[in-house]
Amino acid sequence: MNTKTSNNICLTNVVDNEIFTYPIILLKGCIQNANNDKSQFLIKHISVNNNYCDTSLWTIYNNRFKVIIELKIGNNKIIFKYGEDLLQIDVIFKPRTTKYTVSPVYVICADHDGKFQAPNNYDNSVEIACKKILLGSKLIQMLTAEKMDEKGFGKKTFYMETECQIIKSSLTRQMVFNMNPEKLWQHIARELTANQNSKNRKFLAFLSCTYWDGENLHGHVALGGGGLALFGTGCLYTWPSQLKEVLQCFTNMKKVDTNVLLDDSCFRGNFGGCFSTTLGSVWHEIGHTFDLGHTKYGIMGRGFDNVHLTFTLDNINMAQESISNRKRYIVCIENCINNYKAKEDLSNNNSVNNKTNLYAKSDECDTTTNCWSNGCAAILLFHKWFNSYxxxxxxxxxxxxxxxxxxxxxxxxxxxxxxxxxxxxxxxxxxxxxxxxxxxxxxxxxxxxxxxxxxxxxxxxxxxxx
Known part of the structure; x- marks a missing residue:
């Protein structure tokens, strides 16, 4: 990709006047004359049309930087300042016009107040849950585009609706706890598509009532296929609700108290590991709604555990704890909705998922890297949710x-x-x-x-x- 440089500041994944169809973008680059590994530089983000101006400080590591910004509709002016060096670029946010959309949803049980499980004195309200879900959905939208671009297909991604729906289910908490994941997926799918045309809509839904009692996990699901990806909220407490919290959440090494909270961190035992694994799991599940199967490596394998590597600079996986007597729970990702013939319009997109890509061409990534296999990227390249046919x-x-x-x-x-x-x-x-x-x-x-x-x-x- 062409780079735009000014003195010593260089961008490597964005060009001047580039048009984006999604709001949150990743800016990667380097500063050649950085004084030390922990020095910082200033970012100013200006949107004249929206009367918006924001400044923020970002860290340089080994002369490299990564910045995440949420664009405003229209032209966005981004100014990088390090010492006397200045770089200014314009990028345009122009949402794609399409009838094929993804809708984020928060599902609340009939007898539940909608508060997700969280540490004491933590805001776990419905409003905060929706903010976390919407922000996480936008991050997945951006991640998808970045990984498509890395495969050489440009920053193609799906269209995400701008609000998180709140749906009241007819199911009680106990009914949810007693249902197997497949039956639960089927029921929520029917409720979401009742009395509406869902042929051109996929749902990314989260259950509010997921509960860890210190020994067992109740009301958890991680299933994607057809027109629905359904996920539990056992680790939603580790997710950010504002863009400025994203990097902090990925690098949060606070230990999870497994007596009272779910640890779904792939044995890392900390908040950051939980956020990385669960955001990656949701990304993985929505991939199944786009007709993707499992691959040996990458996003549709177990590479989704390490989503944080896309945002952090040191490229070192979070230190895993040594095996101890701490209570642990391994969330098994069950993505197989093979035999269920979903009613309504979900059947039009029903996904047959797979465990590994045994004989396909070798993937240009490993288990610690988030990437699409050649087959996955090719499916997304022509997929109806990624184009405006x-x-x-x-x-x-x-x-x-x-x-x-x-x-x-x-x-x-x-x-x-x-x-x-x-x-x-x-x-x-x-x-x-x-x-x-x-x-x-x-x-x-x-x-x-x-x-x-x-x-x-x-x-x-x-x-x-x-």
Whole structure:
């Protein structure tokens, strides 16, 4: 990517007059003449149209910096100042026009006040919960764009609705505690889609009543597929409610008292680890609503535990505690909504998820890195939630079982073979072929998988049992 420099200040992931379709952006760069590793520089963010001006201080580490800013609609002037060095750029926030949206939701049980579990003297109100959820959703929106850009596809991401809905469920807390995650997902899905057209809407929902009693976790769910990603709020207490708190929350090494609070930190035992793992888990689950399966590495593997690495500068994973007598709870991410035929419009997007990408091309990342596999990135590149396609009727890909043949008049872009337990055994991407209308599944591979997944250039997706 081209960089814009002024004296010693250099940006590496943003250019002057760049247009963003999402509000929170990440600015990365370096300052060549930084005096020491802990020196700071000034950021001034000005939006004339919105009569807005804000200043903030950011730390330099090994001459590098990372800054997160929430843009205002229209032109945004960003000024970097370090000593006598100045760099000024303009960036534009222009939300994408699309009917395909993601809606953040806070689900409150019929007999619950909506307060999520949190430490004593902590604001755990419904209002704060919604602020945390909306901010976390925006961070995931930005993370998705950054990781697409790293794959060379530009900063493509989904459109996030600007308010967090509050939904009162018919379920009581005890009913939730007694339901298995799949049944709970099904019930919430029906409630969210009742009396409305949800064909073009996906929901990112959080349950308010998740409760850790010191030994067991109640009312937790981590499931994504179709039109719904549903998650518990056991660690919502570690999430920020304001943008200025994001870095503080990622680097918060306060130990979790597991006698009274859930520790879902991948054995790190601290607030920052909980925030990183759970934000990453939500990112992972919403990926399943976009028809992604598991991969061996990266976001759709266990790389989501380390979301903090995108925001921090030292690139060192949070120190894990040694195994002790502390009470621990490992949240198993159950993403498989394979057999449930969701009613209403959720069935149109139902996801078949997978545990690992066994035979796909090697991913350019490891287990400590957040990235998309080639197959995941290719699916998102053409996905309806990531584009503004003109309305047109299209039948999408078609599979001829007897011939192991896939056809598409719109051009095939991605083909994946998945087993009935969700494992992706093969993934093919046809990004350079603008009109690949046929694909023959090698007969020797037909017995490895039981589901074939295909996407065409208009984002139409086929899932067919073989």
């Amino acid at each position: 003109d309305e047109e009727k299209s039948n999408g890909p078609h599979y001829v079982v007897k011939r192991n043949l896939l056809t598409s008049t719109k051009g095939l872009k991605v083909v994946q073979l998945r087993r009935d337990d969700g494992f992706v055994t093969h993934s093919w991407e046809f990004l350079r072929n603008n009109n690949k209308q046929t694909f023959i599944l090698p007969v020797q591979l037909a017995t490895i998988g039981t589901t074939i997944v295909a996407e065409d250039s208009n984002g139409n997706i086929l899932k067919h049992s073989i």
